[in-house]
Structure formats: C-alpha cells, structure tokens
Amino acid sequence: xxxxxxxxxxxxxxxxxxxxxxxxxxxxxxxxxxxxxxxxxxxxxxxxxxxxxxxxxxxxxxxxxxxxxxxxxxxxxxxxxxxxxxxxxxxxxxxxxxxxxxxxxxxxxxxxxxxxxxxxxxxxxxxxxxxxxxxxxxxxxxxxxxxxxxxxxxxxxxxxxxxxxxxxxxxxxxxxxxxxxxxxxxxxxxxxxxxxxxxxxxxxxxxxxxxxxxxxxxxxxxxxxxxxxxxxxxxxxxxxxxxxxxxx
Amino acid sequence: xxxxxxxxxxxxxxxxxxxxxxxxxxxxxxxxxxxxxxxxxxxxxxxxxxxxxxxxxxxxxxxxxxxxxxxxxxxxxxxxxxxxxxxxxxxxxxxxxxxxxxxxxxxxxxxxxxxxxxxxxxxxxxxxxxxxxxxxxxxxxxxxxxxxxxxxxxxxxxxxxxxxxxxxxxxxxxxxxxxxxxxxxxxxxxxxxxxxxxxxxxxxxxxxxxxxxxxxxxxxxxxxxxxxxxxxxxxxxxxxxxxxxxxxxxxxxxxxxxxxxxxxxxxxxxxxxxxxxxxxxxxxxxxxxxxxxxxxxxxxxxxxxxxxxxxxxxxxxxxxxxxxxxxxxxxxxxxxxxxxxxxxxxxxxxxx
Numbered sequence: 045x046x047x048x049x050x051x052x053x054x055x056x057x058x059x060x061x062x063x064x065x066x067x068x069x070x071x072x073x074x075x076x077x078x079x080x081x082x083x084x085x086x087x088x089x090x091x092x093x094x095x096x097x098x099x100x101x102x103x104x105x106x107x108x109x110x111x112x113x114x115x116x117x118x119x120x121x122x123x124x125x126x127x128x129x130x131x132x133x134x135x136x137x138x139x140x141x142x143x144x145x146x147x148x149x150x151x152x153x154x155x156x157x158x159x160x161x162x163x164x165x166x167x168x169x170x171x172x173x174x175x176x177x178x179x180x181x182x183x184x185x186x187x188x189x190x191x192x193x194x195x196x197x198x199x200x201x202x203x204x205x206x207x208x209x210x211x212x213x214x215x216x217x218x219x220x221x222x223x224x225x226x227x228x229x230x231x232x233x234x235x236x237x238x239x240x241x242x243x244x245x246x247x248x249x250x251x252x253x254x255x256x257x258x259x260x261x262x263x264x265x266x267x268x269x270x271x272x273x274x275x276x277x278x279x280x281x282x283x284x285x286x287x288x289x290x291x292x
Numbered sequence: 293x294x295x296x297x298x299x300x301x302x303x304x305x306x307x308x309x310x311x312x313x314x315x316x317x318x319x320x321x322x323x324x325x326x327x328x329x330x331x332x333x334x335x336x337x338x339x340x341x342x343x344x345x346x347x348x349x350x351x352x353x354x355x356x357x358x359x360x361x362x363x364x365x366x367x368x369x370x371x372x373x374x375x376x377x378x379x380x381x382x383x384x385x386x387x388x389x390x391x392x393x394x395x396x397x398x399x400x401x402x403x404x405x406x407x408x409x410x411x412x413x414x415x416x417x418x419x420x421x422x423x424x425x426x427x428x429x430x431x432x433x434x435x436x437x438x439x440x441x442x443x444x445x446x447x448x449x450x451x452x453x454x455x456x457x458x459x460x461x462x463x464x465x466x467x468x469x470x471x472x473x474x475x476x477x478x479x480x481x482x483x484x485x486x487x488x489x490x491x492x493x494x495x496x497x498x499x500x501x502x503x504x505x506x507x508x509x510x511x512x513x514x515x516x517x518x519x520x521x522x523x524x525x526x527x528x529x530x531x532x533x534x535x536x537x538x539x540x541x542x543x544x545x546x547x548x549x550x551x552x553x554x555x556x557x558x559x560x561x562x563x564x565x566x567x568x569x570x571x572x573x574x575x576x577x578x579x580x581x582x583x584x585x586x587x588x589x590x591x592x593x594x595x596x597x598x599x600x601x602x603x604x605x606x607x608x609x610x611x612x613x614x615x616x617x618x619x620x621x622x623x624x625x626x627x628x629x630x631x632x633x634x635x636x637x638x639x640x641x642x643x644x
Binding site: 052053054055056058059062078099101102126127144145146147 | 523
C-alpha cells in the first residue's frame, strides 16, 4: 500500500511514519509538507491513501482534498487533526474519515483498511455544512490531461457559464471547470458578482462600467480585452456594488 | 434568587418581595425601639411612646416600600446613580406626605398624650431629618451589598473564563502529539517537553489571585515557546528584548503567555514560511511597557474570536489587580499585529 502523509509539522509526520513502519514494513510511505506539495506528489505517483492534516498554512486540508478529487484514479483520503472541534462533527455527519492526533495505531490501521475516496460533491457538501468554519478556497482546479492545474482565485477575472461547463477566465487564458456558477457565487460571496444569468465577475478587477454602441451596459475588467455584458436584471445591483467599491 | 445577572440588574432589591417587606418591618421596629430608648427625659410611659413611634415609623416605611415597589419598573431602567437619586427623593416625598397626614390626624383627634408641644415646622424638620438619614443609610447599605455580590460574581466568571481561555485545547493536543513523536526519536527532548508542559499547566491551574513576578512570567513564556519550537521548527523565530530591572515587578500570572499563544495560532501557524515574534519590555515613565508583535496573513486581518477572549480575560485581570493604572491595546495593519500592555512601573508593585 502506498501512503502519503501530509502535515506541516515534521514531528507529526515522523510519528506517523514510525507507527506505520512498525505496523507493516511493506507500506511505502512518502511525506508532503503542505497542500501544494501534496498535490504535486500525488500527481507524480499514485497513492492508495493520503493522510491529510486539516489545519495547514497556505492551502488547508479541505481545499487540498477538493483538488485531489480530480485525480484519476482517486486516492482515498483520511483527515487528521489535533483537536475535536465543531468541524469534526460535520465530518462524522458526512461519513468522512478522520483521525485525532496523537493517532492511535489500531485506529489508524482500521481506517487504512476501509479507506475510501471522497467525491467532490461530498466535499462541497461538507464545506457548506461547515459554514463560516471552512476557509475560502484559494484555487480553482482543472484536470488537464491527467495533471491538475491550479488557478489562483485572486487572478480570475470572470467566470462564464456555457451549456454544461463553466469557463474560468484570467489574463491570456481560459479553462473549463466542472462546477456550477451558482455554487461558486455562494462560496465566493463578496468576491465575485453576478452580472448576467451566465456570468460572474471579480469585484477586485472591475475597471469601469461602459455602454456599447447599442446602449447596453458592459463591464471592462483589468488586463482583459473582452468586455462582459451586464443584463438589465442585474444593472441596479452592479451599479450599487461598484459604487460601494469606489467608496471603500 | 434573582433571575437576571447581577451585572445588568439594578442595585435596588425587589421591594415587592415578601422578604424585603419583612426586613423593612424588622428594621423599622428596631428604629422605633432605638428612638424610644434615646429619649432621655420623658413624662409619658415608655411603652406608650414605643407604640406611637412604631405606629408612625411602620406607617412611613411601609408606604416607602409600597411606592418603591410601584416605581420599580421605572427605577430599574435608570443607571445606578439616577436610581439612587430617584428612590431617595421618592422615600423623602413619601415620608413627608405621611408625616403631614399624621400631623393633621393628631390635630383633628386630639389626645393629650400625643399632642405635640412644639410647632408644625419643627415637627416636620425632625421627621424629615430622621427619614433623610435612615434612607441614606439604607440605600448606601443596599449599594455596598450589591457591589460586593457583583464582585463575587465577576470573580467567579473570570475564574471560569480563565480556565477556558488559558490553555487552548488545540495547543494541548498538538503538544501531546509532539511529545508522542519525540518519545520515539528523542526521549530527552520529550522529557523536557513534559516538564515544560507541566509547568505551564501548574501556572494555569493556580488561583486567579496568585501573583507572579515578571521574571517568572517570562520564564514560563520561554518554556511555552520551547514546546512550540519543537512543533513548528524553523518556522517559528522569537526575539526577546527585555529592559533591565523589572524582574521583580508583581503581576498576575499568565498575562503574557496567552498573547504568545495568540501570536502563534493566528500569526505564525497560518504562514507557510512562519515568521518572527518579538517580545519587548521597556520602561517609559510611569509605565513598564510589554509588547508582543507578530506577522499576520492578509486574510486573517479580521479580529478573531479566540484572540478577543484571551485579551478580554487579560484586560479583566489587569483591571482587578491594577484598577485603571494598567491597560491593554491592540494595533494591526501592514501584515503586522501587536498587543501592548502598560503596567504601572513603581516600587509599590515590586515589594507588595
């Protein structure tokens, strides 16, 4: 069995390596020090199980798990955490496996045996039920021919829905992600603004509001030539949001 | 007995309650006896005097209680000072009305035993003076008693909060995990960590009134940071810059340590590369200034609930010990967060 241990604390990783080695010397164990490191390693080689710490700097365990779920085949994920706070209740409610540190050997082996992967919908649900306790994602992720591409949320200028997919647009590039505009709108409230039935724009990147030749409103975004149409239904909200942006 | 928290309730008791009415009757009777005994020279029978005094005083005091009971709704909305003034004026007013009624009653139904041998004005002055003194004493007593009970309640609350906020469960379990790991790889360090943790817990389980010295607090902080250093490794950097000659300053224990815990939890841990915590102490007459500074991520710039709890607890304990001579203030901005504590830097605190 190939296992990846992800934790920002060296001693925490070392202990798990020790425990696992003792339990079964046949385990192949690798370590990663944070979410990004984990994603990189998980793409280079295939792991059966990933032991993922929840509280990590940069990209936390929950977000890492969401990006990992794009991998094929998907690794099984077991979350680890030092403290049983309210987030953990949400985990048990969603039947997501987790271990409390210091992790007991028996409990660990038990989890490894029945470890299963968590699908994305499940994780999104979990994130929703965590409410304010969940951290906002820092990246959108796309599976491009087997590799996971991470798009920093702060770089994204707008998101446009087209039939089944949503395209993420940032300077010079565009990618299709498998998420709905609705869920993104709820998750990034205050960061992205709905301007049209099929478009969200990043508030931070709005340059100006202008009229095209036919007199309908468009938004010009920084470093992006394409202008985004504002539907009549959303005009009022858009004006209000831009006004409050200018004020602050 | 009272449902509301004392902190928000008025210092005036519920005058409508049977208990208070009973207490007032007892006190009124004692006052009647006192006044009777105090009369040095009297031609009338003492028991008759007592009866008249009792009748009159009970009448006044029960009327006062009744009016305070009726005005309770209104008085409870006022601040302590206005409630006190209001109830004082009310008692005086009621006393005046009752005294006046008593005067006219005696005039209309004369009786040579009770017929006063002095003028109406003098009678009113005497009655009102007694009423003014007695109600002032009663109000003062109620106020002091309320303050005392409030203090007891606040202390209990502070104790509870202190227990809750001093050691974060997050820290405890992470520390246990670190020790579990060190037992395998470095038993000597594991042993040291257990000792440090024990010291930390001993300090946190102490009575809240326990005073420590700045020196002790600093060495406790160093132990705490040593534990965290094992866990965070090179991500945690600490710089101390301590002013001389403050080691013996008396302070409540665990004034500094919770600030370091906040600095690590909200400052260092969320940063992938960690950062530097600086702890400074310096003399700046008339204060000794303690300052803890740490970097923060842009996203964690908003104040945290946990931060707030620990700071509030420290603030309360500073107030309990130094009254208003000490303070705690917070500054944040530009990726930095700093907490400053001002302590009175005088000799009084060093040898108490």
